[in-house]
Amino acid sequence: MKNKTDRVKSFMQYLTLFIGAAIMFLPFFWMINSSFKTEKELLSFQSFLPKQLLIDNFRQAWEMGDFPRYFGNSVFVTVVCVALTMFVTILAAYGFSKLKFPGRDLIFTVLVSMMMIPYEMLMLTNYETIRHMHLFGKIWSLIVPFTSSIFYTYILRNFFLSVPDSLYQSARIDGASDWQYLWEIMVPMAKPSLVTIALLDAITCWNSFMWTMLMSSGNRNIRTLPFGLTAFTSEAGVHYNLWMAGATIVVIPMIVLFLFCRKSIITGVSRGGLKG
Amino acid sequence: MEVRIEDLVKRFDDVVAVNKVNATFESGKLIALLGPSGCGKSTMLNMLSGIMPVTEGKIYFDDRDVTMLSPDKREVGLVFQNYALYPHMSVLENICFPLKIKRVPKAERIEKAKEYARMVHIDDYLDRLPKELSGGQQQRVAIARALVKRPKLLLLDEPLSNLDAKLRVEMREEIRRIQRESGVTTVFVTHDQEEATSISDYIMLMKLGVKQQFAKTRNLYNDPANLFVADFIGNPTINQLHGIYEKGNFRPDAYENAIPIGRYQIEDGSRVVFASRPESVIVEKKNGKTVMEVEETYVSGKDTLCVLKAGDGRLRAYVDNDSAPQEKDLVSVSFRDRGVFVFNEESGERYYE
Numbered sequence: 001m002k003n004k005t006d007r008v009k010s011f012m013q014y015l016t017l018f019i020g021a022a023i024m025f026l027p028f029f030w031m032i033n034s035s036f037k038t039e040k041e042l043l044s045f046q047s048f049l050p051k052q053l054l055i056d057n058f059r060q061a062w063e064m065g066d067f068p069r070y071f072g073n074s075v076f077v078t079v080v081c082v083a084l085t086m087f088v089t090i091l092a093a094y095g096f097s098k099l100k101f102p103g104r105d106l107i108f109t110v111l112v113s114m115m116m117i118p119y120e121m122l123m124l125t126n127y128e129t130i131r132h133m134h135l136f137g138k139i140w141s142l143i144v145p146f147t148s149s150i151f152y153t154y155i156l157r158n159f160f161l162s163v164p165d166s167l168y169q170s171a172r173i174d175g176a177s178d179w180q181y182l183w184e185i186m187v188p189m190a191k192p193s194l195v196t197i198a199l200l201d202a203i204t205c206w207n208s209f210m211w212t213m214l215m216s217s218g219n220r221n222i223r224t225l226p227f228g229l230t231a232f233t234s235e236a237g238v239h240y241n242l243w244m245a246g247a248t249i250v251v252i253p254m255i256v257l258f259l260f261c262r263k264s265i266i267t268g269v270s271r272g273g274l275k276g
Numbered sequence: 277m278e279v280r281i282e283d284l285v286k287r288f289d290d291v292v293a294v295n296k297v298n299a300t301f302e303s304g305k306l307i308a309l310l311g312p313s314g315c316g317k318s319t320m321l322n323m324l325s326g327i328m329p330v331t332e333g334k335i336y337f338d339d340r341d342v343t344m345l346s347p348d349k350r351e352v353g354l355v356f357q358n359y360a361l362y363p364h365m366s367v368l369e370n371i372c373f374p375l376k377i378k379r380v381p382k383a384e385r386i387e388k389a390k391e392y393a394r395m396v397h398i399d400d401y402l403d404r405l406p407k408e409l410s411g412g413q414q415q416r417v418a419i420a421r422a423l424v425k426r427p428k429l430l431l432l433d434e435p436l437s438n439l440d441a442k443l444r445v446e447m448r449e450e451i452r453r454i455q456r457e458s459g460v461t462t463v464f465v466t467h468d469q470e471e472a473t474s475i476s477d478y479i480m481l482m483k484l485g486v487k488q489q490f491a492k493t494r495n496l497y498n499d500p501a502n503l504f505v506a507d508f509i510g511n512p513t514i515n516q517l518h519g520i521y522e523k524g525n526f527r528p529d530a531y532e533n534a535i536p537i538g539r540y541q542i543e544d545g546s547r548v549v550f551a552s553r554p555e556s557v558i559v560e561k562k563n564g565k566t567v568m569e570v571e572e573t574y575v576s577g578k579d580t581l582c583v584l585k586a587g588d589g590r591l592r593a594y595v596d597n598d599s600a601p602q603e604k605d606l607v608s609v610s611f612r613d614r615g616v617f618v619f620n621e622e623s624g625e626r627y628y629e
Contacts, residue, residue: 166360169327174374175348175425184373188364 028251035244042241057245064236065246069221070228074253077142077224078205084147085201086194092148093156094182098168108157111150120210127214137219142212146205152197159193160186195264199257206254225250277338277428277461278303279324284333286319286485293319295485296333301463301478306455308472308493309465310508311482317465320482321431324463325354337428350429353422353460357434359414361406367393367417368402374425392420396454412443419451423458430455432464436471448475469509473497481505498614503624506551506617512581515552515591518621526550526618530587535566537611540618540627547621554581556615557593559601565608570601584609 034042035057036050061067095101096108126145135141163186171181187194212227223231229246236242258265279301286294294316301307309317322328324335326347335343342350361370368389375385393399396416406414415435422430435451436444452475455462466472472479473493480490481504488508489501500506506514519528521542526535528550537550559582568584568591575581580600584591584607591609601607618627 164358164360166356166358167362169325169347170354170356170360171362171373172327172347173325173350173352173354174421175377176373177348180377184377185362185364189362191364 031244031247031251034241035248037241039239039241054241057241058249061232061236061242061245061249064242065228065232066220066223067225067228067232067246067249070223070225071249073139073142073222074206074224074226077139077208078202081143081146081205082198082201084143085149085152086198088148089152089156089197090182090187090190090194092153093160094186096153097157097160098186099178112154115150115154123211123214126211130215137215137222139222141215142208142222142224145211146208149201152201155197156190156193159190163189192264192267195261196267199261199265202257203254279429279461279463280336281320281324282334282336284320284323284335285331286316286323286328287331292485294323297482297485297487299480299487299490301461303461304459305477306452306462306464306475308476308479309463309482310469310472310479311467311488312508313467314484315482316485317467317482318433319485321354321433321463321465324429325352325431326350327354351425351427352429352431353425353427354431355415355418355422355433355435357437359406359418359438361414361417361421363406366403366405367398367409370406370417371420371424374421378425389420389424392424393417395423395457396420396450411439412447415439415447416450419454423454423460427460430458430460430462432462434465434467436466436468444471451475470511473509481508500617500626502626503549503551503619506619506626510553512554512592514617515554515557517550517586517589517591519548519550521546521548521618528586528589530589531568532587533566535609535611537616537618538629540629542618542627548627549619549621549624551617551619552591552611553615554592555594556612557584557591558610558612559584559593559595559599560608560610562606563608565610567606568609570603570605570607573600573603575600582607 033048033050036053036055037057038054041047041050096104130136130141130144133144135144167185168181171185176184206224207226208224209226209230212222212224213230216223216227220231229243229250232246233243281297281299284294284297285292297320309320311317319328323330326342326345326349330343333343334341337350362373365373368386371389371393372385375388380388390399390402393402396419398413398416398420401409401413406417409417415438419432419435432451436447439447448471451462451464464476473496476493478490479493479496481488481496483504489496489505491499491501496505497509500509503516507516517526517528517530519526519530521527521540522534522544524536524539526537526548528535535550542548568586570582571585571590572583573580574583575597578597579594580597582593582595582601584593593609595601619625620627
C-alpha cells in the first residue's frame with residue numbers, strides 16, 4: 001500500500017515539475033520555432049512545426065538589424081565588465097575579510113546596506129557621473145558603472161572569512177607576500193565561488209537593458225544586443241519571423257553558457273541562496 | 277642555529293601571556309616547550325616564527341636580532357597544529373610552494389621537493405590532495421613543506437595532538453628521526469609530558485607565562501626546580517605529603533609518625549611538601565619503622581604499583597612483583613636518596629640538603 005501512495009506522490013511531484021518546466025520552456029520553444037518559419041506560415045497557423053528549417057530569417061535579421069555591431073558591443077562590454085568586476089571584487093573581498101584597518105566592518109556594513117537602494121535611484125547619479133566624465137555616448141559608459149559589486153564582494157568575503165588564518169600565516173612563513181598569498185592561495189581556493197560570480201555577472205551584463213538604452217540614446221553605435229533587439233522591432237517593421245530570429249540570436253550565447261556551466265551556476269545559486 | 281631569547285614578554289591587553297622568559301636553545305637540538313594550556317608556550321612559538329609581534333624583549337638567531345623581522349625573512353619553518361596545507365594544491369605542489377615563492381626554477385624545486393618527500397616517507401602520494409591523506413600523512417607533508425626551504429629553525433605547534441594514540445607514538449619517533457637527519461634546530465610545543473620527555477633533548481616547562489625550568493630532559497625528572505615541575509613531570513605523578521619539617525624529620529599532617537628524611541636547609545617547624553617518586557619509595561616487611569597499610573595493588577609489567585595509606589594521604593610505590601605485598605598488609609616504608617625532594621609549601625620552591 002505504501003508503495004502505491006509513494007508512487008502517486010512521486011507522480012504528482014513530477015507532474016508539477018513538468019508543468020513548471022513546460023511553462024518556462026514554451027516561450028523559448030515558440031521563439032525558436034517561429035524563427036524558422038516564413039512570415040506566411042507564421043501567421044496562417046497551418047502547422048505547428050515549420051515545414052523547413054529556414055535559415056534565411058537569421059541572415060535577414062542579422063544584416064538588417066545591425067546585429068554584428070550589437071553582438072560585438074555585447075561581447076566587449078560583457079568581457080571587460082566581468083574581468084574588471086572580478087578584479088575589484090577579489091581585492092575588495094580580501095580587504096574586507098583579511099586585512100585589518102580601522103572602520104573596516106563599519107564601512108562594509110554601510111556598503112551592504114547600500115544594496116537596499118533600488119537600482120533605478122542610482123541611475124540618475126550614475127547618469128550625472130558619466131556625463132561629467134565625458135563618457136556619455138561612449139562604450140565605456142556601459143562598463144564604468146558596473147565594475148564593482150557589493151553583492152559579489154559580500155559572497156566572496158564570506159568565503160574568504162571561512163579560510164583559516166593559519167593558511168595565511170603558513171604562506172607568510174613560506175615567504176609569500178600578502179599579494180602572493182591572495183593570488184596563489186586564496187584565489188585558486190575560491191575558484192568555485194569565482195566561477196559562479198563570473199557567470200552571474202556575465203548574464204547580468206549581457207542582459208543589461210535600461211542603462212544601455214539610456215546611454216545609447218545619443219549614439220546608436222554603442223547599442224548592445226538586448227536594446228538593439230528592441231530597436232530592431234521598431235526599425236524593421238512588423239516581421240514576427242525576423243523578430244523571433246533576432247531574439248534567438250540574443251539569447252543563444254547565454255543558453256550556450258548555461259549549458260556548459262550549468263553545474264557551477266546551480267551550485268552557486270543554491271549555496272549562496274542568491275538569485276541571478 | 278642557536279636561538280637566544282632575552283626577557284621576552286607578550287601582553288594581550290591586561291593578560292601577560294609570556295613573562296620575562298630567558299633561554300638559549302643550542303644549535304641542532306630538539307627542544308620541547310611544555311606546559312598546561314594557557315601557559316604561553318604557543319605564544320612563545322608564534323613569537324619565534326614572527327607571526328606574533330613581541331611586546332618586550334629580544335629574540336636572536338645566532339647573533340642576529342630578529343625581534344622585528346617579519347616571518348618571511350626569518351628563515352623558519354613552521355608546522356601548524358592543523359597542518360595548514362593548501363587544500364587546492366597536490367602534495368608535491370604544497371612542498372614546492374616555498375621554493376616557488378623563492379623563484380627556484382621548476383625542475384630544481386620539484387627535485388628538491390621529491391628529496392624531502394622521500395625523507396618524510398610521503399613520496400608515494402605526491403599527486404594526492406591534502407583531503408585525500410590521513411592525519412599522519414598530512415603531517416608529514418607539512419613537515420616536508422617546512423623543511424624544503426632549509427630553514428634555520430623548525431617550529432612545530434602541537435604536532436601530534438590531531439593524531440590517534442598509535443600514530444602519535446610512531447610520528448614522534450619520526451619527528452625525532454627527521455630532526456636528526458636534517459640537523460635543524462627544532463622547537464616544538466606540547467602539553468603532553470610523555471611526548472616531550474620521550475623525544476626532546478631539552479625541555480622548557482612553563483606555567484602561566486613564566487618559565488619554570490629549562491633543562492636537559494633527564495634533569496627535569498631527576499632534579500626538578502620546584503613543586504610544579506616535580507608534579508608535572510612523571511607518570512604516575514610524584515607522591516606529595518604536606519607537613520612540618522623538624523630536625524631531620526618530616527611530620528606529615530595526615531599520619532601520626534615522623535618520617536626521617538635527613539638534614540635540609542630549613543628552619544624547624546616550617547611547613548613543607550615532602551615529595552617522592554613512586555620508584556624511590558622502599559616497601560619492606562613490617563619491621564617497626566614507618567608502618568603503613570597497603571590499600572590497593574596494581575600489576576603493571578614486571579612491577580606492582582602499591583597504593584599505601586598514610587593517614588588521609590596516599591603514597592604510591594613501585595615494588596618488584598616477587599616481593600609485592602598483599603592488600604591490607606602492613607608494611608614498613610623508607611625512602612631512597614634519589615627521587616625524594618622537599619619543597620616550600622607556600623611558594624613551591626625546592627629546599628636542598
